[in-house]
Amino acid sequence: MSERQLLSGNEAIARGAFEAGVTVACGYPGTPSTEILEAVVRFKDQIYCEWSPNEKVAFEVAVGASLAGARSIVTMKHVGLNVAADPLMTFSYIGAVGGFVACVADDPGMHSSQNEQDTRHFARFAKIPILEPADSQEAKDFLRLGLEISEAHRTPVILRTTTRVSHSRGLVTLGERQAPRVVGFERNPSRYVPIPVWGRKMRVRVEERIGEMAAAAAVSPANRIEWRDRALGIVAPGIAYAYVREAFPEASVLKLGWSWPFPDALIREVAAGVKRLLVVEELEPILEEHIRALGIACDGKNLVPTIGELSPARLLEIRAKVDGVPWTAPVPPAEAADLPARPPVLCPGCPHRGIFHALGKHDVIVTGDIGCYSLGVFAPLNRVDTILCMGGGITVAHGMEKAGEKRRLVGMVGDSTFFHSGITGLLDIVYNCGASVIIVVDNRTTAMTGHQDHPGTGRTLMGEPTVSVSIEEIGRACGVRNVATVYPYDLKQVNEVLKTALASQEPWLIVSRAPCPLHEKKPVGEPRQVRTEACRKCKLCFKLGCPAIEAGADGIPSVNRLLCAGCAMCAQVCPAHAFEPIAKT
Amino acid sequence: MTTEIISVVFAGVGGQGILLASEVTARAAMAAGYDVKTNEVHGMAQRGGSVIAQVRFGTAVPGPLVPPGGARVLASLERIEALRYAEYLAPGGLAVVSTQAVIPVTVSSGQAVYPADAEARLRRVFPRLLLVDAVAEATKLGQARAANLVILGAVAGELPLPAEAWTEAIRACVKPQHLEANLKAFAVGRALAAGGRG
Ligand SMILES: Cc1ncc(C[n+]2csc(CCOP(=O)(O)OP(=O)(O)O)c2C)c(N)n1
Numbered sequence: 056m057s058e059r060q061l062l063s064g065n066e067a068i069a070r071g072a073f074e075a076g077v078t079v080a081c082g083y084p085g086t087p088s089t090e091i092l093e094a095v096v097r098f099k100d101q102i103y104c105e106w107s108p109n110e111k112v113a114f115e116v117a118v119g120a121s122l123a124g125a126r127s128i129v130t131m132k133h134v135g136l137n138v139a140a141d142p143l144m145t146f147s148y149i150g151a152v153g154g155f156v157a158c159v160a161d162d163p164g165m166h167s168s169q170n171e172q173d174t175r176h177f178a179r180f181a182k183i184p185i186l187e188p189a190d191s192q193e194a195k196d197f198l199r200l201g202l203e204i205s206e207a208h209r210t211p212v213i214l215r216t217t218t219r220v221s222h223s224r225g226l227v228t229l230g231e232r233q234a235p236r237v238v239g240f241e242r243n244p245s246r247y248v249p250i251p252v253w254g255r256k257m258r259v260r261v262e263e264r265i266g267e268m269a270a271a272a273a274v275s276p277a278n279r280i281e282w283r284d285r286a287l288g289i290v291a292p293g294i295a296y297a298y299v300r301e302a303f304p305e306a307s308v309l310k311l312g313w314s315w316p317f318p319d320a321l322i323r324e325v326a327a328g329v330k331r332l333l334v335v336e337e338l339e340p341i342l343e344e345h346i347r348a349l350g351i352a353c354d355g356k357n358l359v360p361t362i363g364e365l366s367p368a369r370l371l372e373i374r375a376k377v378d379g380v381p382w383t384a385p386v387p388p389a390e391a392a393d394l395p396a397r398p399p400v401l402c403p404g405c406p407h408r409g410i411f412h413a414l415g416k417h418d419v420i421v422t423g424d425i426g427c428y429s430l431g432v433f434a435p436l437n438r439v440d441t442i443l444c445m446g447g448g449i450t451v452a453h454g455m456e457k458a459g460e461k462r463r464l465v466g467m468v469g470d471s472t473f474f475h476s477g478i479t480g481l482l483d484i485v486y487n488c489g490a491s492v493i494i495v496v497d498n499r500t501t502a503m504t505g506h507q508d509h510p511g512t513g514r515t516l517m518g519e520p521t522v523s524v525s526i527e528e529i530g531r532a533c534g535v536r537n538v539a540t541v542y543p544y545d546l547k548q549v550n551e552v553l554k555t556a557l558a559s560q561e562p563w564l565i566v567s568r569a570p571c572p573l574h575e576k577k578p579v580g581e582p583r584q585v586r587t588e589a590c591r592k593c594k595l596c597f598k599l600g601c602p603a604i605e606a607g608a609d610g611i612p613s614v615n616r617l618l619c620a621g622c623a624m625c626a627q628v629c630p631a632h633a634f635e636p637i638a639k640t
Numbered sequence: 641m642t643t644e645i646i647s648v649v650f651a652g653v654g655g656q657g658i659l660l661a662s663e664v665t666a667r668a669a670m671a672a673g674y675d676v677k678t679n680e681v682h683g684m685a686q687r688g689g690s691v692i693a694q695v696r697f698g699t700a701v702p703g704p705l706v707p708p709g710g711a712r713v714l715a716s717l718e719r720i721e722a723l724r725y726a727e728y729l730a731p732g733g734l735a736v737v738s739t740q741a742v743i744p745v746t747v748s749s750g751q752a753v754y755p756a757d758a759e760a761r762l763r764r765v766f767p768r769l770l771l772v773d774a775v776a777e778a779t780k781l782g783q784a785r786a787a788n789l790v791i792l793g794a795v796a797g798e799l800p801l802p803a804e805a806w807t808e809a810i811r812a813c814v815k816p817q818h819l820e821a822n823l824k825a826f827a828v829g830r831a832l833a834a835g836g837r838g
Contacts, residue, residue, distance in 0.1 A: 222682055225701075301707075367703065388726050427687065617775075
């Protein structure tokens with residue numbers, strides 16, 4: 056028997072890339088997609104892989120590889136495809152040479168995302184096929200299928216997972232690696248250059264391709280009808296299939312793995328064979344609207360929620376509605392009704408905390424960004440006023456200033472975010488005579504997504520040493536005259552620099568630099584303890600929002616030794632000097 | 641071998657080692673010849689947030705998520721997190737709960753209160769409750785971080801998986817330098833479950 060391994064959906068995609076002879080893999084981190092490239096790097100002897108500075112760059116690099124004849128993949132989370140939408144839309148016209156699959160991970164339920172967009176819209180928008188695996192085995196199989204479709208129909212393909220596919224593990228049967236394609240770009244401008252005269256011809260091909268692919272989807276092994284009882288038929292793409300099978304074991308099911316171009320022949324067949332048709336799809340009613348457009352009556356979003364992810368519990372509710380029986384949702388016990396919320400928080404010893412603490416002293420607007428420092432929005436820090444998208448921390452500040460906002464504007468981005476899409480915003484501020492104070496919280500890693508390297512870290516995904524690009528030098532090259540570097544654990548220094556910057560009428564770039572202790576896997580300094588007799592119960596230490604500082608019943612803080620990272624910010628904010636290092640014994 | 645699908649839910653606070661506990665369980669089930677599916681929370685919630693991991697095994701497991709009332713065991717590395725996810729536990733199922741309290745920042749900053757009667761609540765909600773001072777047990781072994789394996793040892797007593805499958809799984813998941821302490825922690829948890837109230 057061939058070997059079986061327990062793999063997450065993301066690991067299975069990486070394995071699929073290895074087996075299918077992929078030689079170039081690019082991406083930018085983003086939950087829930089990140090682990091794909093982290094698993095691909097295990098095959099780095101045979102697959103070139105890189106963290107690109109952002110998704111647009113990653114996408115374009117993978118396109119280059121495809122045009123040269125190689126099989127390539129690019130990975131990102133759903134919002135990453137917005138950043139890469141420009142190359143996506145035109146690569147659809149040009150078409151792939153070596154198989155090209157964009158692995159895009161959606162996040163229904165917004166476990167780790169700022170929105171819940173449905174990538175299936177992008178497939179239809181770009182007129183390219185989309186595959187939706189239901190589990191890890193399919194994730195591996197569909198990666199190969201995607202490359203084959205890509206080459207057969209000369210199209211980029213989207214492999215869409217969701218959080219529950221990417222982050223669930225299942226048993227996967229392994230196979231051998233097939234020989235990679237021969238690389239050699241064939242010059243042919245009419246094929247690769249979409250200037251209008253040739254682009255118009257490509258446009259026609261794109262439309263013809265849709266019909267060919269719809270026919271192929273109808274006979275693809277990725278799609279199948281499971282005939283059971285004919286009273287009810289259910290159309291279920293992706294992981295919805297798994298939930299449907301468990302909640303409706305007796306129903307006939309059209310399982311869709313290749314969902315666009317819509318396999319009309321299969322849809323018509325299942326609809327004709329059952330009394331009642333139900334579409335169970337996560338997020339948008341994309342299939343449902345199409346099925347109705349075919350003139351077929353069906354249930355769908357009247358019974359299945361549009362907002363949030365599907366789950367076994369939701370399927371039980373849907374089942375009750377289909378059966379027309381009353382539904383009583385399981386009630387949590389009364390003992391759980393008043394539990395304190397436990398949102399994610401900045402870790403003990405997080406260097407970002409020093410910046411938030413300093414900002415707390417000023418009446419300024421802080422336009423934040425996405426990264427661990429977005430957690431500064433929660434009490435007691437309360438120091439993030441807006442978040443839009445990666446890079447927006449810089450540009451939104453500039454827009455507010457130009458609109459005439461009276462308070463000083465502080466834009467905040469992380470190091471990885473700065474390289475992703477912060478540089479152009481900084482350039483805009485300088486070029487257009489803005490005066491925002493931009494703080495780059497440089498913890499030497501892409502922390503929020505699990506510590507990936509980026510152009511500032513001096514290391515590539517494949518582990519090679521490389522240049523460590525200087526944020527300060529980029530700032531100066533963009534024309535920023537006031538560039539300062541601070542050590543965020545030194546609250547006095549942070550306060551002074553911030554005060555100077557806020558008092559000036561010019562743009563500032565402040566780089567707050569200290570490595571993420573979670574990534575370094577070592578404490579910042581010696582853990583602290585509280586001399587209770589010294590404590591004046593002023594509660595200033597609690598304003599740090601440090602998880603290691605716990606409130607005693609008497610209002611006196613205590614330090615949780617298991618958690619304390621020894622950053623000593625508590626010692627700096629305490630007017631009574633009550634936080635002392637734990638003496639070494 | 642059983643034909644039903646057996647589900648386990650692990651709860652706790654990001655960073656406590658839930659992912660390891662679920663991975664070991666999944667590998668043990670795999671070593672015992674079962675089909676396995678798991679689901680784990682990555683990303684944002686890992687930063688000190690409330691997290692769960694789910695493991696399901698049987699002859700053929702359709703999906704990774706446990707339905708409400710579907711878990712044979714609910715294991716929690718933090719005491720009130722067990723209450724938060726109580727609805728996953730099947731009637732008659734076992735709750736294995738670490739006595740450890742991790743105080744959320746919402747409490748230290750005065751926005752919320754950590755229930756003082758957590759233990760009484762646990763006893764009311766879970767007719768079959770095994771409370772374990774997992775941190776103390778692990779600390780005795782010189783490896784406070786192995787509290788997750790103590791809890792896992794207690795969970796193991798409730799699952800139809802052979803001892804060798806567990807050992808093999810722990811060996812596959814733990815770094816060699818921590819292996820001995822983790823195997824001991826697992827054995828301690830197992831013994832506590834066998835000797836304690838179930
Ligand atoms: C377009 C886009 N790509 C990826 C992500 C996922 N993501 C969220 S935060 C983040 C990076 C954060 O790194 P950094 O800016 O260095 O901040 P840190 O978390 O290290 O504090 C990423 C990649 C996203 N939200 N949007």
